[in-house]
Every structure is written in structure tokens, then in C-alpha cells.
Amino acid sequence: MKLLAQTNRHYLLISLLALAVSSVALFLGVRALFEEFADERLEQLQQEITAYAQTHDTLPVYFQSTGARLTVRPAAVYLFQAFADTVLLNEIEQEQEPYRRLRFGLQLQGRLYQVDLLQSALETEDIAETVLLLHLALMAAMFAALFWAQKGLSERLWAPFYHTLDRLRTFRLAQQEPLAFAATETDEFAELNATLERLTEKTRQDYDALKRFTENASHEIQTPLAVIHAKLDTLFQSDNLSDVQLAHLHSTQQAAARLSRLQQNLLLLVKIGNDQFQVQEPLDWKQLVESKLALLEDFIVAKNLHIRTQLQSVPILFNRFLAEMLVSNLVGNAVKHNLPDGGWLSVQLNEKQLVVTNSAATPIGPPAALVERFRRSDPQSDGLGLGLAIVREICEQAGWMLEVGFEEGAWKASVQFYGVVDR
Amino acid sequence: MKLLLIEDEPALAQSIADYLRDDGYMVEQAFTYDGAAEKIGMYQYDCILVDIMLPGGNGLDLVRILKKQAASTGILILSAKNALDDRLTGLELGADDYLTKPFHLAELNARIKAILRRRQFGGNLDISFAEIRVKPAERQVFVLEQPVELTRKEYDLLLFFLANPNRVLSREAIAEHLWGDDADQMDRFDFIYSHIKNLRKKLTDGGASDYLKAVYGVGYKFTAAL
Numbered sequence: 001m002k003l004l005a006q007t008n009r010h011y012l013l014i015s016l017l018a019l020a021v022s023s024v025a026l027f028l029g030v031r032a033l034f035e036e037f038a039d040e041r042l043e044q045l046q047q048e049i050t051a052y053a054q055t056h057d058t059l060p061v062y063f064q065s066t067g068a069r070l071t072v073r074p075a076a077v078y079l080f081q082a083f084a085d086t087v088l089l090n091e092i093e094q095e096q097e098p099y100r101r102l103r104f105g106l107q108l109q110g111r112l113y114q115v116d117l118l119q120s121a122l123e124t125e126d127i128a129e130t131v132l133l134l135h136l137a138l139m140a141a142m143f144a145a146l147f148w149a150q151k152g153l154s155e156r157l158w159a160p161f162y163h164t165l166d167r168l169r170t171f172r173l174a175q176q177e178p179l180a181f182a183a184t185e186t187d188e189f190a191e192l193n194a195t196l197e198r199l200t201e202k203t204r205q206d207y208d209a210l211k212r213f214t215e216n217a218s219h220e221i222q223t224p225l226a227v228i229h230a231k232l233d234t235l236f237q238s239d240n241l242s243d244v245q246l247a248h249l250h251s252t253q254q255a256a257a258r259l260s261r262l263q264q265n266l267l268l269l270v271k272i273g274n275d276q277f278q279v280q281e282p283l284d285w286k287q288l289v290e291s292k293l294a295l296l297e298d299f300i301v302a303k304n305l306h307i308r309t310q311l312q313s314v315p316i317l318f319n320r321f322l323a324e325m326l327v328s329n330l331v332g333n334a335v336k337h338n339l340p341d342g343g344w345l346s347v348q349l350n351e352k353q354l355v356v357t358n359s360a361a362t363p364i365g366p367p368a369a370l371v372e373r374f375r376r377s378d379p380q381s382d383g384l385g386l387g388l389a390i391v392r393e394i395c396e397q398a399g400w401m402l403e404v405g406f407e408e409g410a411w412k413a414s415v416q417f418y419g420v421v422d423r
Numbered sequence: 424m425k426l427l428l429i430e431d432e433p434a435l436a437q438s439i440a441d442y443l444r445d446d447g448y449m450v451e452q453a454f455t456y457d458g459a460a461e462k463i464g465m466y467q468y469d470c471i472l473v474d475i476m477l478p479g480g481n482g483l484d485l486v487r488i489l490k491k492q493a494a495s496t497g498i499l500i501l502s503a504k505n506a507l508d509d510r511l512t513g514l515e516l517g518a519d520d521y522l523t524k525p526f527h528l529a530e531l532n533a534r535i536k537a538i539l540r541r542r543q544f545g546g547n548l549d550i551s552f553a554e555i556r557v558k559p560a561e562r563q564v565f566v567l568e569q570p571v572e573l574t575r576k577e578y579d580l581l582l583f584f585l586a587n588p589n590r591v592l593s594r595e596a597i598a599e600h601l602w603g604d605d606a607d608q609m610d611r612f613d614f615i616y617s618h619i620k621n622l623r624k625k626l627t628d629g630g631a632s633d634y635l636k637a638v639y640g641v642g643y644k645f646t647a648a649l
Contacts, residue, residue: 219476219503222503222524222525223432223435223503223524225524225525226432226435226503226524226525226526227432227434227435227438228525229525229526229527229528230434230435230438230439230442230525230528231434231438232593233438233442233527233528233529233593233596234438234441234442234528236590236591236593236638236641236642237442237445237590237591243639243640246638246639246640246641247640249641250593250640250641253593253595254595256525257595257599260525264523279511295602295603298576298602298614298618299614302613302614
């Protein structure tokens with residue numbers, strides 16, 4: 001949930017709570033106040049009546065005009081004054097109406113009476129309710145106004161933060177320029193931006209240094225390897241080598257060859273990651289696939305593979321070297337990891353995708369893991385385990401989608417040319 | 424044939440020079456950019472082997488100078504950088520070929536021979552070995568002047584052997600020559616074996632002696648010696 005939404009939600013909850021509490025308090029307060037007024041008035045009336053009664057030994061006659069109702073009943077004992085809430089039937093409207101009652105005792109002409117003074121409380125309730133409604137309306141209007149004001153303000157205050165977030169989202173380790181944020185007047189955000197700038201710049205530089213190191217190290221390894229190869233070639237020409245010595249030399253040469261292939265592929269991965277293959281040209285991918293299949297003819301014939309192709313001549317703009325590498329690795333793998341005899345291989349190409357499918361023995365482990373570096377389907381294989389990793393790297397750089405999977409005895413690798421354009 | 428080898432790594436330079444001298448070339452060496460520039464200015468060479476990363480400068484600049492001064496000289500770039508840009512730049516500048524380190528000396532030798540043939544004789548010079556004759560321009564092979572039909576791989580294999588007669592060629596070098604980067608395909612040695620077998624049969628059927636000798640555990644040698 002967004003920060004603004006969270007703030008608003010808390011704000012709303014607290015406002016509602018405050019509104020509820022204040023409304024109840026206001027309602028009760030107003031009612032209590034008016035009750036007090038009513039009580040005072042009733043007491044005053046009582047005093048007047050009592051005083052009149054003491055002087056004249058009878059009840060005053062003008063009484064009815066005061067708006068209060070009076071009932072007098074004979075009583076057995078003298079009653080002290082007591083307030084109470086009660087209801088009486090309004091005979092005109094046929095409704096029960098609230099009343100405040102003051103009951104007190106009176107002695108008239110030697111006999112005891114119970115006097116009830118009743119004052120309508122209808123007005124009190126009405127006023128309290130009206131005040132409450134007014135209060136609610138005013139408060140609601142105020143809260144709404146505050147809410148919108150605060151929302152607008154927050155959005156403006158937090159704008160730099162969301163900008164920073166957007167910039168961070170586009171950050172790539174391999175990008176050439178440092179990440180720059182918009183200037184902001186808020187100290188906290190300025191500090192955040194400065195920290196992030198330092199952090200991303202450091203990471204970027206470290207990554208850059210690592211890349212350069214890898215590339216330089218690879219180049220440096222090339223030369224000694226070239227010396228080893230040359231010296232071995234020279235040694236082979238010696239006349240007086242025993243079979244055992246030749247065998248040793250041969251193993252050494254094989255190891256050296258493997259080392260240089262490994263090194264070249266690693267270097268290639270680094271270079272693809274560095275986006276160093278930028279020259280693009282429209283390529284006939286059909287021709288790339290066909291020439292690769294022709295090159296692998298020996299292996300295809302030896303394994304007695306049945307080849308099925310559905311190739312459309314599509315000019316797809318791409319770097320020639322990378323395209324060759326991608327086709328070469330996918331088709332090469334399909335031949336290499338095929339059944340030993342009588343398998344099949346199918347290549348489909350159109351403007352949307354390149355799909356290579358081949359019969360294969362069940363792979364060890366999940367197929368998707370094979371795109372990791374140094375993963376091989378067969379640990380005994382003399383492959384380097386870098387082929388699919390290179391294909392994946394090429395696809396990632398191009399923004400294409402690579403999918404590999406194994407189902408029903410067939411290995412399938414597909415490249416969706418425009419599957420993932422967002423990067 | 425006079426070659427100039429521009430390579431700053433002494434051990435590698437020595438091996439290359441020895442191998443080429445054994446083949447009858449006159450090989451001169453330069454180890455720095457300045458040394459190479461001086462030699463290029465003073466002497467004529469048939470072919471120049473140049474490393475790109477040199478102490479004191481870039482080998483590609485030497486290629487530029489050379490194209491101005493002696494346009495007929497063959498140029499083979501040797502580089503540890505498999506960078507496509509360098510390769511393209513090199514070839515655009517007029518280099519004849521590009522070889523990435525590490526390479527097999529036999530491969531280097533074959534490339535130099537191809538360059539010299541193209542440069543000096545317009546590719547029209549026949550390659551002869553005893554009763555075998557190859558016309559590279561037409562990709563035709565004759566034994567005792569009778570044409571022999573070879574597959575593409577068999578032809579490539581024969582030419583590779585003819586470029587390196589009397590040398591032991593390891594199966595790795597042969598595999599890389601025939602299949603390039605796909606040399607790591609499994610069972611490649613079986614294919615080499617069957618191609619060699621077929622080539623040998625076609626040549627001897629045509630009346631040639633058997634010059635293809637297996638070198639135990641290593642590879643093959645094309646030689647007239649017993």
C-alpha cells in the first residue's frame with residue numbers, strides 16, 4: 001500500500017474517532033446544560049409555590065401561564081423534593097413526549113400533598129440534536145477540506161521521492177553514465193539522492209573495473225596460451241619422441257585447447273554483457289541456419305539425424321557475429337545432445353521466433369538450470385557448459401526472450417525476437 | 424619468400440619463426456611498433472605477420488602505413504583480441520586474413536601460403552607434391568594428371584596437409600581447421616579418421632603412393648619419407 005494511502009487511512013480513522021467522541025460529548029453536554037436550566041426553572045417555580053402556599057395556605061391561580069404543568073395529589077407522607085425524567089402522552093399528537101419532573105411535598109390546610117411540576121424536555125432534545133447535526137456537518141466539511149489539502153500537499157512533497165524511485169528503476173550496472181537525480185529542496189530527499197548517487201556510482205565503477213579486469217586478464221592469458229600451443233606444435237615435430245611422450249604431449253595439448261576455448265567463451269560473455277557488439281545489419285537468418293547445418297553435416301550424417309526445417313527468409317536487424325553465435329550454439333547443441341542414432345532435429349524460423357527442437361535423452365536436473373554458466377546436461381561431456389549461457393546473454397542484451405524446456409522426449413529452445421522489448 | 428614477424432612475446436615469436444624457417448622462408452623479426460615501422464620503411468617483404476597490441480603502438484596503424492608504402496605485401500593479423508571490430512577494421516584496412524591467438528602453427532602456415540598464392544600468383548599457382556597436383560583456383564585435384572573427385576572436407580584436408588608437408592599435424596589442429604569453433608563437437612576424431620581414410624583411398628586409387636602416415640596417439644603426417 002502506498003505511503004500516502006496509509007497516511008490517509010490513519011488520518012481518516014483518527015478523524016472519525018475524534019468526530020464520534022466529540023459528537024457524543026457535545027450532545028451530552030448540551031443536553032445536560034439545558035436540563036440544568038430546566039431544573040433551575042422548576043426549582044424557582046417550586047419556591048414560588050411554596051412561598052405562596054405558606055402565605056396563603058392555598059395554590060397560586062396564575063400558575064398555568066408559566067408553561068409548566070402542575071398536578072397535585074394528596075399524599076400520606078411529606079415528600080422531599082426530587083427530580084426525575086418522565087414521559088407524558090401528548091393528547092393532540094398522540095405521542096409520548098419527554099418531560100422533566102420536580103416532585104415535592106406541600107402542606108395545605110393541615111393536609112399533606114404531593115406536587116409534581118412538569119416541564120417539557122422536547123425543546124432540549126431538539127436543540128441538542130440540532131447542535132449535534134450542525135457539529136457533524138461542520139466537522140465533516142472541515143475534515144474533507146483538510147483531507148484534500150493534505151493529499152495534494154503530500155503528493156507535491158513526495159514527488160522528488162517518486163522521481164528518485166523511477167530513476168533507480170532504470171539503473172543498469174552496465175550503463176555508461178552515472179545515475180543523476182533531480183534537485184530537491186527537501187533535506188531528507190536531497191540526502192537520500194546524494195547517498196544513492198554515491199552508492200550507485202560506486203557499484204557502477206566497481207562493476208566496470210571488474211569487467212575491465214576480466215577482459216584484461218583474458219587477454220593476458222591469451223598470450224601464454226599461444227606460447228604453449230606453439231611450443232607443443234614444435235615439440236610434435238621432434239623425431240625421437242617415444243609413444244608415451246607423445247601421449248603426454250597430446251594430453252597437454254588437449255588441456256591447453258580446452259583452456260583457450262574456455263577463456264574465449266568467458267571473454268565473449270563479458271563482451272556481450274558490455275554491449276560491445278553494436279554494429280547491426282539486416283541479416284538473412286535463414287541463410288545463417290542453413291550454413292550452420294551444412295557445417296555440421298558430418299555430425300548429422302554420423303548420428304543419422306532426420307532434419308526438418310521450416311525457414312522463412314526474414315531480414316532481422318542484428319549484429320552478425322552475435323547472430324552467428326546464437327544460431328551456432330542452438331543448432332550445435334541440438335546436434336551434439338541428440339540421440340546417438342536415428343534422432344531428429346527441427347528448426348523453425350519466422351519473423352517472430354526461432355525454435356530449435358530435437359530428440360534427446362532425458363536431461364539430468366531441471367532444463368532451465370542449463371542456461372547457467374558451467375551447467376552441462378552430461379557431466380562427462382567435453383563441452384564447456386557455456387553455450388546456453390552465451391545464448392541467454394545475447395538474448396538479454398537484445399531484449400529477446402529465451403525459453404528452454406524438455407517435454408515428451410524432446411528438447412526445445414526458442415527465442416522470441418520481440419518478446420521482451422522493455423529493458 | 425621473405426616474411427616479417429611483428430610479435431612482442433619472444434617465446435611465441437621464436438616458435439613461429441623456427442616453424443616458418445623450417446619451411447624455407449626467410450623470417451625477420453620485430454618486437455616493437457617502432458622497430459617494425461623502421462623495417463617496413465627500409466625493406467620489402469612478401470608477407471607481414473602483425474600483432475595488434477604492440478609496445479609503443481597499435482598494429483592496425485602499421486597495416487595503414489604498409490598499405491600506402493607496399494600495396495602488394497600480404498598482411499596477416501595475429502591478435503589476442505578476438506574483437507570483431509579489430510577484425511573488421513583490419514580487413515577493411517586491407518589485411519588479407521586475421522588469426523586469433525592461440526593458434527596452431529600449421530594453421531598459421533596454411534594461411535600464409537594461401538595469402539602468398541593469392542598475392543603473388545593471383546591464386547593460379549598449382550600446388551604439387553610428387554604425383555599429386557592441386558589447382559586452388561578451381562578447387563581441382565589431379566593424380567598423375569587425372570582428376571580426382573574429393574568432397575569439400577577431403578579437399579580442405581588435403582590442402583592443409585600440402586601446406587604442412589613432413590609435419591606432424593595433431594588431431595586438434597586438423598579438427599579446428601575443418602570445423603572451426605565447432606571442433607568441440609564429440610566424436611570429431613572419428614570424423615577425422617573417416618575423412619583421412621576416404622582421402623587416402625581416393626588418392627591411392629588414382630595411382631598415388633600413400634603419403635598419409637598416422638602418428639600414434641597424436642595425429643597424422645603427410646610425407647614422402649618412409
